[in-house]
Amino acid sequence: MIKFTINGKLVQADQGDMLLTVIRREGIDVPSQCHHQAVEPSGACRLCMVEITRQEWDGWSKFVTSCLYPVEDGLMVTTHSAKVIQLRKTIIDLYLARHPNSTEIMRLASEYGVTRTTYETVADGDDCIMCGLCTRICAHMGFSAISTVGRGHDKEIAPPLKEAPTDCTGCLSCANNCPTNFIEFTRDSNSLTIWGRTFETLACSQCGKTTITRDFAEHLSKTRDIPIAYFEVCDDCHRKETAKTMGRVVNWTREVQA
Amino acid sequence: MNFRFVVNPEVCTGCRTCELACAFAHPHDGKPGKSRIYPIDGGFKELWVPVTCLQCDDAACVKSCLVDALKRNPVTGAIELNREMCVMCMACVAACPFGCALLDPGQDAVVKCDLCGGDPVCAHFCPTKALSYVPIEKKDRIAG
Amino acid sequence: MRIESVEQLRKLEKKYRGETESHPVRVHICYGPGCLANGAQEIGDRFRKVIKEKKLKNFKVEAIKETGCHGFCERGPLVVLEPEGTFYTKVKVKDVEAIVEKSLGKSEIIESLLYTNPADDKKIQRYKDIPFYAHQKRIALRNLGQIDQTSLHDYIAAGGYQGLAKALTAMNPNKVIKEVELSGIRGRGGGGFATGRKWATCAKIESDVRYVVCNGDEGDPGAFMDRAIMEGDPHTVLEGMIICAYAVGSTQGYVYVRDEYPLAVVHLQKAIEDAEAVGLIGENILGTGFSFHIAISRGAGAFVCGESSALMRSVAGEVGEPRAKYIRSVVKGLKDKPTVLNNVETFACIPVILSEGGKAFSKIGTPKSTGTKAFSLVGKIENTGLIEVPMGTTLREIIYNIGGGIKDGKPFKAVQTGGPSGGCLPESKLDLPVDFDTLTEAGSMMGSGGMIVMDDATCVVDVARYFLSFLVEESCGKCVPCREGLYQLHQSAVRICEGKGTDDDLEIMQHLSDMIVIGSLCGLGTSGPNPFLSTIRYFRDEYEAHIKEKKCPAGVCTALITYIITDRCTGCLACIPACATDAITGKKGQVHQLAQDKCDRCGACYAVCKYDAIEIH
């Protein structure tokens, strides 16, 4: 058990826990844009930075990203020091200049009282804040269908060669976890299109409701040893089937007992 | 002592108390969540089956999750979904052959039965004891 | 043939040295990057041809050595006749015949090819007497120019692998680390971290595998110290790595070579193969039972790949992006195993530290920055090139004694050290000793050793803008303060250069810089605002002139200057065709007119005017 303080309050955590996890567990609101429990922390957005010090540092302190700083005995963490707030405001200010139309960024800005950007608005700034969640999640799912392209200010997210990605299964995990809803996809009655590639969606053999894509289902079936037939019925109809099957069994015992 | 969640459809009256109890036991933002249990018509006269997760041994949901968000709680035996880790790919929803991993559109999250952390509320509220959470007896365990 | 023991290596050294010294004259042709670009290859070919034709007695072709960079690139191509040390500069293919005939055949000296000392206009024959060399002390660069660049024979003849031999047979790993600690050497790649301490930490971590990695990414524009060493003396880098491996208990090493250095890859590859063939790399080195392998890893072509965590990811085959970790790479580095990462120059010093002793090394330089440091001296300076001086040498000594002062006798304005994220120091700081801590305190840094000298025709705001643009390009784009912050900082600098700066700009830039420094993920970001921070510290008035008076005092920022034709104009007509926008009109013999509204401020007229009649305001 590791003991340390957050904003003066003594807390406990397990070895290997990251500061952000403990901070949030304590109900303290520290913003983040690039953090997701499913994937390794990356330290890209820098919003989760906190100020840390120790008794023996004699008043010296430093700034670390709490999402990837492991807890340490005797650490003294301040989540909202003046410098930390300045830093978060500056990051939000920079975001605002780059992504002036993003509602998520506007929400964050209003939370931190940043009303307009100090900097030059970037002419063609889109909503991708380069948090890297989409690519990291995609890689973690085992697909690596998209990645970052280029570097610096022009860096962007794209499939290889910007062509329809062959490794994509259309699971939508990238789009579902994009903090600014930047990743677009469209659905049709029996298909789904993302990253310029169109996928066939499976339809429930009972009611016709569409579920996941055929590519994703086949991938799961193959790599995870799940009968493909499981994917041919939607969850509602699966429950109904279950009720019918059990109903028959119960009815049979009823009749036998009668 | 180990417990087991037992469903006895014979005495289920389809009153849907369990459904309500479950929804209130899993609230979010002060509102009831999506229930993880559904009494469904069994296809015969006065026969209702409360359908919920069977916490399968070789569970399809666990196998389908590519990010390990579904794990069995060694104490309760329930397969729990770690919402912080879930990436909303819907694999488990599609894979479960009993339809017991569900999307809760209200809170934009995937949910499933977690046996309420070891004290299933539905069983408490079931007026006919069609649902019960009972200690596993020795001979049961041997038989199992 | 394998060298099975240290005794055998000693014998070989003697034999090889004897062989080298048996040549009455050796022709050392500089094959360094600068001289190669100016035709060294053709000169070498010509030498071999002419010597064959002339059938010189007493002269064997083996006495022609293709050496690494001599450093005095300004005067290349260079040909040095050893052991006399006769130093021929700016040699051309057509000079070869004369050199062979006179200098090789009859030991005559060709005056016209000698270096002329600008101070007294006298010719200097031996390179050791030339001020550019006389003030240097070479440790890392010791073999450059002295031996054939890829020859193991020559390296051994020059005492190579003796440091390794001593380490392997007379010292245990701990003692080797102690020796390196005693030398006081600090990393030459920029950070200045104590090398001995790094090795000691790595050796202490429990692990089945440890790695030794050499950082040869050298991304600083204009810097070529590491390139010169890797190309011109690859064995010294390998020897340094093997010693390190023995000290920390590693069996696998990697040299990470910048993608733009294909020749370095070829030379290192040859050196590795040659060393493997004789048992200096591989299993059971020198019959001691110690084994170590080295592989080359090609850089990914980005500046940021030189940063330690990015480099390790790149070596492991991942995207070369810095990884934020609060665990140091000595503990968890390449493939998450304890790893020693050192710069090329750092490794190049290690063999000397072992053979001459750490104590001797520590006596050179200053107490806290021991030894020597290589610099690539460029910019508006008479003698550009590659130099190595004891730490603590002052900037003035480097610029005036070695560098020969500012080009064309112009006034000095600033010296930029530390690469793109280093800083600019003014005249008042010229007497500072060059060492890690002094430079950092002054707001610049040692960096990997780039040194750019600027004269009074340089606008520091423009310089800051330039370096910021480099960093914006090279930022990996992962973290917000660096990606967006440096971009905005650069935008502000551009605005100021264009005369659109406002009074608030400097304050906003200062605040943004502070935030980038504390908020960025890796060293590129945390040192990224330096070009601005160091220039605003010493040249604030110049920023203010741009903002308040809309003037560029150095006459560089085109938006803020006007060209004016004064009455010194003789009406020679030269500038009229030079102007691309037809802004100049006039008749022969009469003062010309310049239409400001048409002027593009390209400076073409200024450059062609022979009468200094055009002024910049």
Ligand SMILES: Cc1cc2nc3c(=O)[nH]c(=O)nc-3n(C[C@H](O)[C@H](O)[C@H](O)COP(=O)(O)O)c2cc1C
């Ligand atoms: C953006 C950036 C670029 C760097 N580039 C280089 C480089 O090209 N060569 C180098 O040796 N070190 C470079 N470094 C420093 C390395 O991270 C590391 O500190 C060094 O290689 C360690 O070796 P040393 O202790 O021998 O100096 C760079 C650091 C940063 C932050």
Ligand code: SF4
């Ligand atoms: S597309 Fe969305 S998830 Fe991907 S990097 Fe951009 S903001 Fe992040």
Ligand code: SF4
């Ligand atoms: S929806 Fe969530 S829990 Fe279900 S498989 Fe996907 S990531 Fe796992």
Ligand code: SF4
């Ligand atoms: S500081 Fe710059 S180079 Fe370093 S990780 Fe951040 S964006 Fe990349």
Ligand code: FES
């Ligand atoms: S959440 Fe920690 S840097 Fe983004």
